[in-house]
Amino acid sequence: MPEVLKGAGGAAAPPPAPPLAAPPAAGPALGAAGSGSPSSRFDVRALAWALVVLALGAAFGAGGYWYEQSLASWRPTVTRDGRALQVATPQRLPARDLALGGDNLAWTEGPFTVLVDLRTGHRKLLGTARRAADLQGLSASAEYVAWSVGSPAAAPGVWVYSAEGRRRQRLPGTEGVRGAPAVSGSRAAWVEAGPGAGGGEASERLIFADLAAGRRSLVTSGPSLEWPALAGDLVAWLARPPGRPPVIEVRDLQAQRAWSIAPYAAGQTTLLGIALAGRTLVWSRLLPGVGGQVLAYDLDTAAVRVLASMPEVSAPAAEGGLAAWAQSDGPGAGRSSRVLAVRLPGGAAMAVAEVDGRVVHVAVSGNTVALLVEGGSSFSGIRTVAVPR
Amino acid sequence: MSPWPRVHRVPLGPRGRQALLWLLVELWALNVADLLLTRHVIGLGFASESNGVMSYFLQQGTVPAAAFKIGVVTVGALLLWRLRVYRAALVAAVLLTGVFAAVVAYQVFWSLSL
Numbered sequence: 189m190p191e192v193l194k195g196a197g198g199a200a201a202p203p204p205a206p207p208l209a210a211p212p213a214a215g216p217a218l219g220a221a222g223s224g225s226p227s228s229r230f231d232v233r234a235l236a237w238a239l240v241v242l243a244l245g246a247a248f249g250a251g252g253y254w255y256e257q258s259l260a261s262w263r264p265t266v267t268r269d270g271r272a273l274q275v276a277t278p279q280r281l282p283a284r285d286l287a288l289g290g291d292n293l294a295w296t297e298g299p300f301t302v303l304v305d306l307r308t309g310h311r312k313l314l315g316t317a318r319r320a321a322d323l324q325g326l327s328a329s330a331e332y333v334a335w336s337v338g339s340p341a342a343a344p345g346v347w348v349y350s351a352e353g354r355r356r357q358r359l360p361g362t363e364g365v366r367g368a369p370a371v372s373g374s375r376a377a378w379v380e381a382g383p384g385a386g387g388g389e390a391s392e393r394l395i396f397a398d399l400a401a402g403r404r405s406l407v408t409s410g411p412s413l414e415w416p417a418l419a420g421d422l423v424a425w426l427a428r429p430p431g432r433p434p435v436i437e438v439r440d441l442q443a444q445r446a447w448s449i450a451p452y453a454a455g456q457t458t459l460l461g462i463a464l465a466g467r468t469l470v471w472s473r474l475l476p477g478v479g480g481q482v483l484a485y486d487l488d489t490a491a492v493r494v495l496a497s498m499p500e501v502s503a504p505a506a507e508g509g510l511a512a513w514a515q516s517d518g519p520g521a522g523r524s525s526r527v528l529a530v531r532l533p534g535g536a537a538m539a540v541a542e543v544d545g546r547v548v549h550v551a552v553s554g555n556t557v558a559l560l561v562e563g564g565s566s567f568s569g570i571r572t573v574a575v576p577r
Numbered sequence: 578m579s580p581w582p583r584v585h586r587v588p589l590g591p592r593g594r595q596a597l598l599w600l601l602v603e604l605w606a607l608n609v610a611d612l613l614l615t616r617h618v619i620g621l622g623f624a625s626e627s628n629g630v631m632s633y634f635l636q637q638g639t640v641p642a643a644a645f646k647i648g649v650v651t652v653g654a655l656l657l658w659r660l661r662v663y664r665a666a667l668v669a670a671v672l673l674t675g676v677f678a679a680v681v682a683y684q685v686f687w688s689l690s691l
Contacts, residue, residue, distance in 0.1 A: 231595045238599030241671050242607075245678025252679065253686040312691070354691055356622035 262300040262316075264569075266309045271556075273306055275570040283570055284320070288551035288558045289371065289507075290330025292351055295560070295570060296323045299342075301335050303349065306556070306572065314349050314356060318342040325368020327376075330553070332399055334369040334376050336362075346378050348399060359397070366392060372418035372507075374400040379413045379425070394425055396441065407439060419464035419506070422487070426451075426462060436462055438469055438487060449485055461503025465511040468532040470495070470504040472513060482513050486533050495530055495537055505552040509533070510575065512540065512557045514547030527559055529575050541573045588662050597661050600670040601654040607677040608650040612643055614684040623691050 257263075265276040273293070277283045281298035288294075291306040299317040304310065314333060317323050322342040326335035333349040345362040346369050349355070362380060369378035375398055382393040394407040394416060412428040421442035428434045438447040451459050451471050458474040469485045480501030484493045495511070499518030504511055512529040525547040527540045540557050545564025550557060555575045561568050589597065615631075616639060618624040626632040634642040653673075660666040 229591075231592050234592045234595030235599050237592075237596045238603055238674070241600060241674050242603050242678050245675035246682035248675070249679030249682030249684075250686060253683045257690075354621055358622075 260313075262297065262302060262313055264297070264302060264304070264311060266304055266311060268309055271306075271572075271574055273304070273309065273570075273572045274567065275304060276567075277302075277569055282562070282568070283560055284549075285323070285325050285368070286549040286551045286558055286560045286570060287326045287328035287333065287371075288505075288553040288556065288572075289328030289333070290351070290553055292328045292330065292333055293551075293558055293570070293572065294326055294328045294333045294335075296320070296326060296335070299323065301326060301333075301347075303333055315347055324365070327369055327371040328551075328553075329371045329373050331374050332371050332376065334371045334378075336365045336367065336369050336378065338365065346376070348376070350399075362395075367414055367416075370416040370418045370423075371399075372420065374398060375418055377407070377416040377418050377423050377425075379416060382409065394423070396423055407441070408437070415462050417462055417464045419466060422464055422467065424462055424464050424469060426459065434459060436469060436471060438464075447487055451483075460501065463504045463506035463511060465506035465532045466509040468506075468509075468511070470506050470511045470532070472501045472504050474501075479518070480515065482511075482515075484511065484530075484532055489533075491533075496528060500525075502547055502550055505550045505557075506532075507552045507554070509535075510552050510555075512550050512552045512575075514550050514559065516546065523563055523565075525561075527557060527573065529557060538576060540575055541571070543567075543571070589664055589667060593664070593667055594661050597658070597667050597670050600667075600674045601658060604670065604674045604677055605647075605650060605654055607674065607681050608646060610681045611677065611684065612646050614681065614688055616642070618684070618688050618691065621688075621691055 261278060267274045277297040283295045283297045285296045292303060293306055294303045298320045299322065300313060301315040301323065303312045303314050315335065317337050318339060318341055322337050322339035324336040324338045326333065331351055334346055336346050337344050343358060346359045346365050348357055348359060364381035366379045366381060369376055377394060377396050379392050379394055391409050391411050392413040393409040394413050395404055396407045397404045407423055410427050411430055414426045417424040421440050422438060423441060424436060424438040426434055427437050433450060436449045436451050449469060452473050460472040460474060462471040467487045469487060472480060472482045474480050479499040481494060482496040482501050482504055484495050496513065496515050498515035500516045502514040504513045509532050510529055511532055512527060514525050514527045516525040523546060524542060524544055526542045527547055527550060528537045529540045530537045541559060543559065543561050543564060544566050545561040545568060547559050548562050549560035556572050557575055558570060558572045560570050615626065619626060626635050631642065634645045657666045657670055
């Protein structure tokens, strides 16, 4: 080690150099002890570190969401071919009911109520019941989808989904709902159990509701009411008075007019369903030894017209002036079905689709018909078809 | 010898404190986002609050629910900031912020699917 030179006439020795401070290559570690007082300098790495924690957490949440969705058993496969749509529900969850209103195509599969937007193909789970049997039916308009849950263990009542507000709610006080509700525009109707007129013995009540305004009114009550149908100011339903043949009742809620139509003569006839196409009542029936028939009754002229007479027909569907149904030659004639539509009151029936399999449900809205096909060798599920103009 | 285990004071450096501060800010913002998203999906009718305490406050209205939820997290964040001399405060903030970020991201995707 060199000595420090000392001498009276010599130059003064330079002061020792200060120790070199190591440059903070990576800055102090997060856990390293600081000077004791918080640093007021903005440290971009501290912010970056906090953002990494945020991003990792968000990635974990997003991954959890997608993983959960991949496990969802309700998701149908939707394929589009131009304006037509094909929906294949999961194999273990065949579709049962079907409803179409505007761009809203809704159905039930197992305990699930599912909606597809016809424009976008976007699938949405509207509701989950405990069992498939809890779901009693559904109906749709361009504005609303309504479905009913009948089991006390599965939030019973009328459920309504507003397509515009993307809002779902269970209508309060509807726990006693029986059967499927009906929707037309922003109006709905359903049958519920309740006291008879004047608080008498228990009966069923037909309720009419303005969903947009939140108003409800009692249309009628009776011992057995079924199948409410709506079109504008008209509401129709099937009444089964005890000891007498069933009667289709129609009421114009605005004009306070009423009609009672016997859907068939007394006997072993089976009524399959009713629908309102504008001011025309459409129903289908099964006559023993004859087969199925679809009939139309013009409420203004009282003219009855047989729209179809085939070995097998489905329940009719209608909206506006358009009615549609499916028909086939019966079980011995292969497994193909035809879907027909007619513009009422005076149009001729036109073939809309011919499908391999059995069409068990038909729904109509605008110029679109939706079919639920069972047992098809090439396709089973839901299809939409455009009606020729 | 003390019968209780001692929590050793592991001090945080300046960067650790800044990171803690940012994490607490994120936690507070995520808490507000969680409240808004929860309120949104409950309003759409597709969810119900399963936390009994929050369910009670949400039934009282949005303002009481917001006051409770934001208040609790604000107090918690201030407490962690007071404990910023401990490394454990940073660890807690990392865990809380990560979990809240996951919950909020899940809610965002879910509410977008409704």
